[in-house]
Amino acid sequence: MIVVREYDWSRDLAGVEDVERRCEVGPSGKLSLFTDLLGDPLCRIRHSPSFIMLVAEMGTEKKEIVGMIRGCIKTVTCGIKLDSNHKPQNDTVKPLYTKLAYVLGLRVSPSHRRQGIGLKLVKMMEEWFRQNGAEYSYIATENDNQASVNLFTGKCGYSEFRKPSILVNPVYAHRVNLSRRVTVIKLDPVDAESLYRLRFSTNEFFPRDIDSVLNNELSLGTFVAVPRGSCYGSGSGAWPGSAKFLEYPPESWAVLSVWNCKDSFRLEVRGASRLKRVVAKTTRVVDKTLPFLKLPSIPSVFKPFGLHFMYGIGGEGPQAAKMVKSLCGHAHNLAKDGGCSVLATEVAGEEPLRRGIPHWKVLSCDEDLWCIKRLGEDYSDGAVGDWTNSPPGASIFVDPREF
Template identity: 90%
Template sequence: MGTEKKEIVGMIRGCIKTVTCGQKLDLNHKSQNDVVKPLYTKLAYVLGLRVSPFHRRQGIGFKLVKMMEEWFRQNGAEYSYIATENDNQASVNLFTGKCGYSEFRTPSILVNPVYAHRVNVSRRVTVIKLEPVDAETLYRIRFSTTEFFPRDIDSVLNNKLSLGTFVAVPRGSCYGSGSGSWPGSAKFLEYPPESWAVLSVWNCKDSFLLEVRGASRLRRVVAKTTRVVDKTLPFLKLPSIPSVFEPFGLHFMYGIGGEGPRAVKMVKSLCAHAHNLAKAGGCGVVAAEVAGEDPLRRGIPHWKVLSCDEDLWCIKRLGDDYSDGVVGDWTKSPPGVSIFVDPREF
């Protein structure tokens, strides 16, 4: 009597979290000005779908998605979404053509190499590192109504992979005068400087490594030459290609925001600071994901050849009920100026 041979031919992973899907007026707030509050929903995320190349086009991916969605529903999820490459036609066809998802948002993934030299942070800017509890206060007060903002932002900021939250302010302001000048996020937002910016850094290197394969020997030699020159003559500040042809790590910049006429320049200074953190951490690149129309993206240095102008997020409504009030169908809402990208899902 023979034994049945079993093998894994496909897998799927998912998670559920509570995020901002809109905003509503706070009718209980006693103020002359309208105050808005975040409107939350339980959102499920398909983290990864893989099917063996030898078992594709047999409906396995479709069955896995349906089983995952059933688990989502059983655990109270109101929406499900998936992020995929815009040119991954097989994935797009599966989710939008067979599983009932609709194209929802097209953020940009911006990637910049980590050079052998440190990048200068503007002398006109002071960078302040916040304690996690202070960072949480800042994000909840100013960014909690941003689409996809996670309600458990405290868990994100206190995660061991979060390397810190940094605020950039003008050096000449009362907040940029040195140690002891930070009054706390609540007071800072009550009396902000003319321009400021904030971002947090996530250490993806300790979770996974990346590698570029298939490059010609000539390209490898050219890349190595740029690194040698950069290390030998760092004062020239020449851009160099990192060693991406062998496993390398990255740092992810998230929670990017700011206000004022010089906010873009403040973001650029924070990105320079993040670059130097990545260099100290032995990373090959730094990355960020922002809404395509976010004006602050102009302050995020990136190489076009390494970046993706349009990542594709697809979404599906799983039920008719909402945990935080009636908002209509989120899948049909127009995109906002910015989104909050959870680093746990990057």
């Protein structure tokens, strides 16, 4: 008999960690990635406004954890408010919010699969979502993970919704040189919040509680890149505040924020041959010995490693992609100083600024798959209708708390 109940740290931790160890995650056909949650199975959801973890338990006398699922709820942008003529209200584009639930971390012990445990966990999680007022639920899975896709689209009623790209770049042993034509400015959380709300709050999936994200201890800062010759790139004290900056912006500019995933979870690449390990180590030795050559090197990913995540990427102007490249270089150096092995981000498949984001194709995923389901009637202010049928936009806002 299978019982699904809420996770209890005092008695379930060992069982949950055992299932995690036996469930490798990562794109099939590539090297397997094992996730280490640093002794806290809730670490990937506890920073959300509302969250829960459920476990599936089997047995009568000797009970065994055979599966688990995590979920969280937040309010995000799902469109823009329109009047009866399908035009922005009062000629001003304003975000339309909805309460969205996210399913992540679904695991079933390999020895107990094909017994309906995953389906039961998802159904129980969706019931909790409904009880807490969520209007939609979505999941992210690898595009070629057929078992996961079949479960959610075939049995749970989800539909394919968005196909963003996960872009991953290694952190080299040398520091990346930044363009001398670009100035990078670090914003305080108040200014960062103002910038995002004023310019990016209508992006799909933008979190209404962006202030909580930017003020979180895992957020390492928000950075703006501007041309060095502009009035904002002339040195310290030149930043006028986000509102003034957006009123009189330079010809081109870009922004991104950095999130410290290293303190939440670690990854480990498994299944690599001895030859690949030797080649990777050789590149690191050469890079450390001759850093002035700026040779790309493969970090040590065959033991637990950490990563930094870049989010809130945006910008404007003909040189915006180059500005993003400078910000990614700055983020790379932060990751190097922080002892991380990779730098990652996730953007819409049609994101125009992605060409400025350095990444290795072998480490990246061109099509991550997001599936969505409508849980009930849409109670949003100025109803958008059924969000699941809306066409994709050029950009999305990926919440770092859910990566």
